[in-house]
Amino acid sequence: MTDIPAHLPHRYPFLLVDRVLEREPGVRVVAEKLVTNGEPYLQGHFEGHPLVPGVLLLEMLAQAGGFLEAEPLHGAAIFLAGVQDARFRAPALPGDRLRLEVRSDGAFAGMMKIRGTVSCEGRDLCTAALLVKRL
Amino acid sequence: MSDLKLRVKEMIIERLKLEGMTPDQIDDGAPLFGEGLGLDSIDALELVLGIEQVFGVKIEDEAAGLKAFKSVQALTDFIAENAK
Numbered sequence: 001m002t003d004i005p006a007h008l009p010h011r012y013p014f015l016l017v018d019r020v021l022e023r024e025p026g027v028r029v030v031a032e033k034l035v036t037n038g039e040p041y042l043q044g045h046f047e048g049h050p051l052v053p054g055v056l057l058l059e060m061l062a063q064a065g066g067f068l069e070a071e072p073l074h075g076a077a078i079f080l081a082g083v084q085d086a087r088f089r090a091p092a093l094p095g096d097r098l099r100l101e102v103r104s105d106g107a108f109a110g111m112m113k114i115r116g117t118v119s120c121e122g123r124d125l126c127t128a129a130l131l132v133k134r135l
Numbered sequence: 136m137s138d139l140k141l142r143v144k145e146m147i148i149e150r151l152k153l154e155g156m157t158p159d160q161i162d163d164g165a166p167l168f169g170e171g172l173g174l175d176s177i178d179a180l181e182l183v184l185g186i187e188q189v190f191g192v193k194i195e196d197e198a199a200g201l202k203a204f205k206s207v208q209a210l211t212d213f214i215a216e217n218a219k
Contacts, residue, residue, distance in 0.1 A: 082177055106187065109197045111180040131177055 061116035082131030
């Protein structure tokens with residue numbers, strides 16, 4: 001799946017998923033983000049030593065989690081409601097092809113808990129559980 | 136305190152990370168949400184997942200949740216009735 005804007009409401013420069021490689025709605029999603037030198041946040045984070053901010057790795061997982069929903073999310077009010085057990089094991093750098101893997105832990109009353117991993121070339125960079133609320 | 140009720144309280148404390156709280160501090164009849172323990176919708180999801188994981192009991196929808204989360208006693212009864 002490559003037509004990401006057809007599903008997610010996010011847009012440049014905050015659309016942080018490039019491709020969806022595997023997708024089983026309600027269960028599991030594998031997506032991809034290529035970190036290019038032109039990413040706006042790299043310019044100042046940090047000067048001469050660019051790396052992807054950890055909070056954006058979490059945002060990538062949250063956006064990948066959007067594809068757990070079977071229907072497109074345009075117009076849907078969805079909020080990140082919680083972050084648990086976040087670990088940042090290594091930085092994501094320009095040129096990295098990031099693999100975003102998320103799995104649903106379960107859902108209840110408009111809330112969903114997902115667990116995700118950002119990895120690059122088989123090495124885990126970030127793991128976290130996210131709580132997402134849909135109004 | 137029945138064994139099941141004690142396990143329910145321990146699950147609530149562990150799952151919601153109510154550090155410093157012990158099972159005997161949770162009133163059997165106090166509401167879990169709003170007054171009482173003061174839990175919110177995020178806690179509700181954690182409890183739904185915890186109940187399924189620990190006791191193998193699913194809370195299918197909000198109506199079932201409203202009934203089950205009325206109090207620890209109600210939740211214990213719900214689990215006892217629906218455990219396989």
